[in-house]
Amino acid sequence: MSLGEFDLIARYFQRPAGTGPRRAIVGNGDDCAIIAPAAGMQLALSTDTLVEGRHFLSTVNPARLGHKALAVNLSDLAACGARPLGFTLALTLPRVDEAWLADFARGLLDLADEHDCELVGGDTTAGPLAIGITVFGEVPSGQALLRGGARAGDDIWLSGHPGEARLALEAFRGNLHPPLGSEAFEACRMAMECPDPRVALGEGLRGLASAAIDVSDGLLGDLGHILQRSRVGADLFADALPCSPWLLPRSRAEQLDCILAGGDDYELLFTAPPAHRAAIGVLGASLGLPLTRIGRTRAEPGRTIWPSGLDAAADGAPTDAGRGQPLPDRWASFDHFKAGA
Numbered sequence: 001m002s003l004g005e006f007d008l009i010a011r012y013f014q015r016p017a018g019t020g021p022r023r024a025i026v027g028n029g030d031d032c033a034i035i036a037p038a039a040g041m042q043l044a045l046s047t048d049t050l051v052e053g054r055h056f057l058s059t060v061n062p063a064r065l066g067h068k069a070l071a072v073n074l075s076d077l078a079a080c081g082a083r084p085l086g087f088t089l090a091l092t093l094p095r096v097d098e099a100w101l102a103d104f105a106r107g108l109l110d111l112a113d114e115h116d117c118e119l120v121g122g123d124t125t126a127g128p129l130a131i132g133i134t135v136f137g138e139v140p141s142g143q144a145l146l147r148g149g150a151r152a153g154d155d156i157w158l159s160g161h162p163g164e165a166r167l168a169l170e171a172f173r174g175n176l177h178p179p180l181g182s183e184a185f186e187a188c189r190m191a192m193e194c195p196d197p198r199v200a201l202g203e204g205l206r207g208l209a210s211a212a213i214d215v216s217d218g219l220l221g222d223l224g225h226i227l228q229r230s231r232v233g234a235d236l237f238a239d240a241l242p243c244s245p246w247l248l249p250r251s252r253a254e255q256l257d258c259i260l261a262g263g264d265d266y267e268l269l270f271t272a273p274p275a276h277r278a279a280i281g282v283l284g285a286s287l288g289l290p291l292t293r294i295g296r297t298r299a300e301p302g303r304t305i306w307p308s309g310l311d312a313a314a315d316g317a318p319t320d321a322g323r324g325q326p327l328p329d330r331w332a333s334f335d336h337f338k339a340g341a
């Protein structure tokens with residue numbers, strides 16, 4: 001490496017005095033970062049690694065990669081209702097490319113500053129490109145949003161409109177017929193490469209949501225985690241699913257594949273008692289973020305998708321019984337792209 005390891009760290013990952021958040025008592029540059037937890041708070045910790053070729057394409061813009069590497073971690077804090085405090089960065093680099101490092105660090109640290117999240121340390125080594133981040137945050141004791149808190153009869157809510165990241169991925173793979181127009185492609189590519197972690201929503205949902213998860217692997221798969229932990233089932237309503245404007249011109253099969261099985265969206269999926277509908281509406285409006293009720297949990301296990309009837313069914317069993325379809329454990333068998341349909 002032309003630039004030495006320590007120079008590289010000092011140049012790109014240690015903040016000059018007076019810049020960036022300062023929360024660690026001893027930050028990067030010592031053997032450990034020393035942090036004082038606040039009274040009455042619990043720490044929330046999460047790790048996510050991005051590996052070239054598996055989680056991102058080698059051609060990705062380095063600033064967007066820096067952003068995404070932290071965003072996927074902040075999304076986990078958001079799903080628990082935790083406020084970000086700091087993170088560590090384990091960076092494996094094939095070579096020292098200073099232009100790349102400068103852009104990567106900018107994308108990473110801009111998002112960190114946006115969320116007042118301090119880079120407190122890390123590790124730097126040579127090898128195939130991989131970015132491991134461990135993020136930590138705080139949540140008032142006992143108030144973390146967990147996957148196991150949903151009760152039968154809760155509403156199921158979704159933020160934003162998932163599916164764009166999957167649409168971009170399929171466009172990259174050349175699987176879309178007709179292909180996306182350039183405006184749609186750029187917008188969906190942005191959703192895939194530069195997701196916006198729903199940190200403020202997660203914090204706002206403390207005391208309102210009964211369970212929450214971030215949609216990283218696809219809505220149905222991630223809903224399955226809530227249902228399993230909470231020991232409930234779910235009715236979803238296809239006509240209530242929010243549809244991105246970029247998905248509107250696609251076939252219904254493509255729309256449902258992208259929305260239900262897309263992945264890489266980093267929206268929040270959460271459950272809440274119907275009594276909290278108005279408060280959740282106010283929260284969404286205050287954040288300028290669409291929050292959509294897409295279904296309801298039920299005592300009977302399994303997942304059923306109904307064409308319509310969310311509100312008609314609000315006080316009891318779905319009214320258009322007979323038209324509901326049980327969802328298989330693996331949505332893959334419905335996968336439009338894999339089926340080549």
Ligand code: ADP
Nearest residue numbers: 009013028029030031089091120121122123124
């Ligand atoms: P050690 O050998 O004691 O683990 P390192 O040489 O790995 O120390 O790191 C020296 C210091 O630089 C530590 O404080 C570490 O947290 C920090 N550091 C290393 N790599 C990074 C990085 N990619 N980003 C931020 N800080 C880093």
Ligand code: MG
Nearest residue numbers: 031122123124
């Ligand atoms: Mg080390």
